[in-house]
Structure formats: structure tokens, C-alpha cells
Amino acid sequence: MSTVAEGLNGLTADAMVLYQKLHHYHWNISGDEFFSLHAKFEELYDLFAVVLDDVAERVLTIGGTPPRTLAEVLETTSLQEDPGMPEDDEDFVQNILNDFDAVLKSTLAVVEAAEAANDRGTVALLDDIRGQIEKQAWMLKAYLAD
Numbered sequence: 790m791s792t793v794a795e796g797l798n799g800l801t802a803d804a805m806v807l808y809q810k811l812h813h814y815h816w817n818i819s820g821d822e823f824f825s826l827h828a829k830f831e832e833l834y835d836l837f838a839v840v841l842d843d844v845a846e847r848v849l850t851i852g853g854t855p856p857r858t859l860a861e862v863l864e865t866t867s868l869q870e871d872p873g874m875p876e877d878d879e880d881f882v883q884n885i886l887n888d889f890d891a892v893l894k895s896t897l898a899v900v901e902a903a904e905a906a907n908d909r910g911t912v913a914l915l916d917d918i919r920g921q922i923e924k925q926a927w928m929l930k931a932y933l934a935d
């Protein structure tokens with residue numbers, strides 16, 4: 790598989806891990822911020838459901854193979870799952886923000902590989918996705934600001 794397709798598969802796997810983690814946080818958030826964060830995490834897992842599908846279909850478009858199993862997803866992702874419970878609402882948000890920062894960093898390398906291959910469709914897709922994640926990261930940072 791090409792470097793670009795492999796890079797895109799990394800994002801496919803990260804999006805699937807985030808899809809699960811955001812459901813976990815959506816289900817298990819409690820306390821004063823329940824209503825705001827329960828809704829925000831739902832908005833975010835909906836975003837990553839779209840990202841996951843769009844990126845996997847781009848992998849196919851450029852001749853690669855997206856992951857077929859969750860085992861493959863876990864081998865491919867650069868993110869960690871969270872089997873535990875964050876301590877408070879700020880930890881829930883900070884964990885997601887850390888994952889977003891990691892995804893923004895790893896996708897930049899894929900953009901560079903796609904540019905080197907003159908793969909404009911992949912560059913356009915990733916630029917759009919990165920812009921959406923950057924906007925959400927700004928909102929999560931604003932939530933955490935004192």
C-alpha cells in the first residue's frame with residue numbers, strides 16, 4: 790500500500806478509537822457538566838463517524854485497503870483507548886484534546902506525503918478534516934480556560 794494510503798489508514802483507525810472513546814465519555818460523564826458535555830461528546834462522535842467513512846473511502850479511491858477488523862484498528866491507531874474513568878469534567882475534556890492534538894500532528898505528515906505525491910484529493914480532504922478538528926480543539930481549550 791502507498792505511504793499516503795497507510796497514513797490515511799492511521800487516521801481511519803484513530804477516528805474509530807475516538808468514536809468509541811467519545812461514546813464512553815458521552816455515557817459516563819456525570820455531575821454539573823453532564824448536559825453540556827454529554828451533548829458535546831455526541832456531536833464529536835458524530836463528526837468522527839463521518840471522518841472515518843470519508844477517510845476509509847479515500848483509501849479505497851487511491852487503491853488501498855481500509856481496516857477490516859477492530860483488531861486491525863487497534864494495531865494501526867496511534868491513540869490509546871481509555872478503559873478507566875477520568876476524574877472530573879476537565880479530565881474528560883483534556884483527554885479528548887490530547888487525542889485531537891495527536892491527530893492534528895500525525896495528519897500533517899500525511900498531508901505532506903500527499904502533497905509530495907501530488908494527491909490533491911487527499912490534501913483537500915485532510916485540510917477540511919484538520920480544520921474541523923482545529924475548531925473543536927479551540928472550543929475544548931476555551932472550556933478548560935479559567
Ligand SMILES: [Fe+2]
Pocket residue numbers: 815831
Ligand atoms: Fe446517546
